[in-house]
Amino acid sequence: MINQLIQSLKSSKNFGNKFKSNDTHYVFLTSGGYRKYDKGRIVVIVFDGSEPRLVVKFYKNSDSISNEYETQTQIYKIYENLITKPLGIERINDYDILVEEPALGKNLTRYVYENLNKYALLDVFKLVFAFNKNLNSKLEVSNIQNLTKEVDQLFQTFYSNIKISNSHEDMIKNLRLIFLKNFENKKIFQRFSNNDFILNNFIINKNKITLTDFEFSTKTHLYFLEWFKFFRYQWVVSNDYIHDLTVSEIADPFYNLGLREFSNYKINEKFELACRLIFEIFDFINRFSISSSSTHKTLIVDMNKFLSELNSRFDKPNVVQKESNLDSSEKEFFNDEYQKLIKYKKSIDELLDLRKSNDEYNLRLKNTFEYLDKSERGFKDQKFLTENLRKRNDGLHDEVVKLREHNDELRNEIKRLELDHENFKKSMQASHENFKKSIQASHENYKRSVESSLPWKFARILDKLLGKNS
Amino acid sequence: MMNKLKFLNNVHVKQIDDITYSFLNDEGIKLFDITNEEFLTFKEKLKSQNWMEVAFDMFYETYPWLYRIITDSTRSDFLFLLDIKKDDLALDLGAGWGQITIPLSRFCDVVALEGNLGKIQIIKEIANQENRNNIQYVAANISDKVFENEQFNFVILNGGLEWVSTSSKGEDPFKIQQNTLQNAYNLLKPNGILYLGIENKYGLKYILGEKDDHTGLEDFIYLNDNSIELFYKSIIGKPLRSFTHSKKEYEHMLKDSGFEDVTFFGSLPDYKLPKLMIDLTDNSCTQFAQKNLEFVQEFDGATGRISKLNYKLQNIYSIFSPNELTNLYPSYSIIARKSK
Numbered sequence: 001m002i003n004q005l006i007q008s009l010k011s012s013k014n015f016g017n018k019f020k021s022n023d024t025h026y027v028f029l030t031s032g033g034y035r036k037y038d039k040g041r042i043v044v045i046v047f048d049g050s051e052p053r054l055v056v057k058f059y060k061n062s063d064s065i066s067n068e069y070e071t072q073t074q075i076y077k078i079y080e081n082l083i084t085k086p087l088g089i090e091r092i093n094d095y096d097i098l099v100e101e102p103a104l105g106k107n108l109t110r111y112v113y114e115n116l117n118k119y120a121l122l123d124v125f126k127l128v129f130a131f132n133k134n135l136n137s138k139l140e141v142s143n144i145q146n147l148t149k150e151v152d153q154l155f156q157t158f159y160s161n162i163k164i165s166n167s168h169e170d171m172i173k174n175l176r177l178i179f180l181k182n183f184e185n186k187k188i189f190q191r192f193s194n195n196d197f198i199l200n201n202f203i204i205n206k207n208k209i210t211l212t213d214f215e216f217s218t219k220t221h222l223y224f225l226e227w228f229k230f231f232r233y234q235w236v237v238s239n240d241y242i243h244d245l246t247v248s249e250i251a252d253p254f255y256n257l258g259l260r261e262f263s264n265y266k267i268n269e270k271f272e273l274a275c276r277l278i279f280e281i282f283d284f285i286n287r288f289s290i291s292s293s294s295t296h297k298t299l300i301v302d303m304n305k306f307l308s309e310l311n312s313r314f315d316k317p318n319v320v321q322k323e324s325n326l327d328s329s330e331k332e333f334f335n336d337e338y339q340k341l342i343k344y345k346k347s348i349d350e351l352l353d354l355r356k357s358n359d360e361y362n363l364r365l366k367n368t369f370e371y372l373d374k375s376e377r378g379f380k381d382q383k384f385l386t387e388n389l390r391k392r393n394d395g396l397h398d399e400v401v402k403l404r405e406h407n408d409e410l411r412n413e414i415k416r417l418e419l420d421h422e423n424f425k426k427s428m429q430a431s432h433e434n435f436k437k438s439i440q441a442s443h444e445n446y447k448r449s450v451e452s453s454l455p456w457k458f459a460r461i462l463d464k465l466l467g468k469n470s
Numbered sequence: 471m472m473n474k475l476k477f478l479n480n481v482h483v484k485q486i487d488d489i490t491y492s493f494l495n496d497e498g499i500k501l502f503d504i505t506n507e508e509f510l511t512f513k514e515k516l517k518s519q520n521w522m523e524v525a526f527d528m529f530y531e532t533y534p535w536l537y538r539i540i541t542d543s544t545r546s547d548f549l550f551l552l553d554i555k556k557d558d559l560a561l562d563l564g565a566g567w568g569q570i571t572i573p574l575s576r577f578c579d580v581v582a583l584e585g586n587l588g589k590i591q592i593i594k595e596i597a598n599q600e601n602r603n604n605i606q607y608v609a610a611n612i613s614d615k616v617f618e619n620e621q622f623n624f625v626i627l628n629g630g631l632e633w634v635s636t637s638s639k640g641e642d643p644f645k646i647q648q649n650t651l652q653n654a655y656n657l658l659k660p661n662g663i664l665y666l667g668i669e670n671k672y673g674l675k676y677i678l679g680e681k682d683d684h685t686g687l688e689d690f691i692y693l694n695d696n697s698i699e700l701f702y703k704s705i706i707g708k709p710l711r712s713f714t715h716s717k718k719e720y721e722h723m724l725k726d727s728g729f730e731d732v733t734f735f736g737s738l739p740d741y742k743l744p745k746l747m748i749d750l751t752d753n754s755c756t757q758f759a760q761k762n763l764e765f766v767q768e769f770d771g772a773t774g775r776i777s778k779l780n781y782k783l784q785n786i787y788s789i790f791s792p793n794e795l796t797n798l799y800p801s802y803s804i805i806a807r808k809s810k
Binding site (some may be wrong): 001002003004023025026027028029030031032033034035036037040042045047049050051052060061105106107109110113200203292293294297298337340341343344 | 520522523525526530541543544545550551552553554573576678679735743744745746747748749751752755758759761762763764765778781782784
């Protein structure tokens, strides 16, 4: 898409004249991954030869970027020398493309990191402060009703996105009143703000800084809270160090208030707490509007944590926690920076220590395992023996059982044989008796039959006759 | 009406539904980033909850790197480097959780190829929640040859080439990588584009000792291929199957596969979640980024933690010439065009 886009720009009426050669290249920047897809944003710096010629911006989901262009154009009309120049909107491949002139120079975060000495730092913060003062030189008169309306609108949006506990709600109500009360009977102003007044959105070139990025731009009564945004989202230098470096040089209530809130110099003064609350709500709403549904959850968790912290400060007395001391905060900052630089070494040392103790642990573990191995082997040997003995025992047992069974069978057999023998004997005896009886009976019968036979009777008679006894 | 897919005649395809085809014998490659139990819970929760919220609930605290990999909207931003037309057909090789497939389907019709059937079910459910209906799904391994040649305008291989040899055993992993590139070349229509997102083994952070993204080993990946194989086998006890290469090596591999026109972008902090992509065809972009842009915090690609070496890196990057720097970016987004 980018190549097509560049070709379209090169051949367009409005931007074709920006390109002097056919040699185009680009650097592609993406927005944070916490955004929902349709609020994801692409920024492309287009080079012609070795020079950046144009910056193009668009949303990933072909959402219109025309509101941003219009607001940026209005801001540019007021602050021509302070912000990047919007050049126009092009419709390419169904995408609205915002084209602006590149601000030549170095990203201010990078510049600060490369110029950490206190004189250079002081110059940078004075430059940013002067820039902000320039913005404040074009204020529009407004009134307390409009300020109240804007604040209430913020709260309404806030409450529609997050559920607040009763104790937090009471504190929020109190701080809202304190905030608004502070502006009673005072002149009220408003002006355009990009609502993203952070170090990273500045380009510096030869002591001149230019503000870029107008995605969240609005006209607002809360422009003075830009310093809260500025100090919350700068991590290059410690805010304690900036505080001590600039406290005697920059005397602006909101600059100091914002700086204090994000340093160890914070106090529990009620208006300060009220400003912090309004800023956090403002920031929450902006971030919530572009975040994915899962990021919403983290924003809500963070907001609840913040409210709890604010609640505890709300009830505490207003005490100054730290005395300003430039030498000490400078020393502390550079010590911290050096620690960060050698952090990897420390982590290597920690790793080596860990490895050493790990090795020792491994050795102990190895010994333990060896001991366990031996024990296990012994156990296994014993187990083997026991199992074999048990097997043999079981075998013997089976054998005994079998023998016993056999024995029982034999015994039964013997008993059966004995019984059979007895029975046989009895039957033999009985049959003998019977036989004897039958013999006797048959003898008797025979005798009777003989004696009753005629010849026998004849013989008897004959004996009688002959005088013989039977 | 989506483009009809043409598969090779000699492979057995199982059509699961109107838009899903499988060349796998079973569920496919093992899940490597979550457990089976997590997979089942994720799938179940998707039925009633937004996919991003499911990812948040399940992984934000316990596995933050995976949470970012799944939900970070910059993951697919490289797509804007490609000139995609609405009637094009793109093949996403190794579709994973659908982080590329789904945004890609906003540009053109997409075929999501993934080696695990379960993952395909998840991508389908996410696509359903995102109202994407121009995606077809193919369950197969990246190195499998299943499609007829010359049917895609784009082949996307984002974080896939380095892993392609891990699902096969025995074969030479370099050969598998080379064959995969060759296969991608064959699948592309004339003038088609292969997009390759991958780490640079000579990335400055790796040279300074940052963990390799694939093995988790420090001071490792920049060694020569033979050494890393031997070290890995000795340390981990199994053969190394995942390899990344240098800019020159990628260039050779792509040219050997037939690609004539190869363009490199230096991706920072990484091709996975790019914040900055620098056109390396000309040193002016590298020089501009090196001198003027905010330093992009790099991370340990194995866990996603902010690198402890960032403070060192921030200072050391500035000492190289733009020419030298092109070889030291932690990863590349590579656009390789097949000739007409």
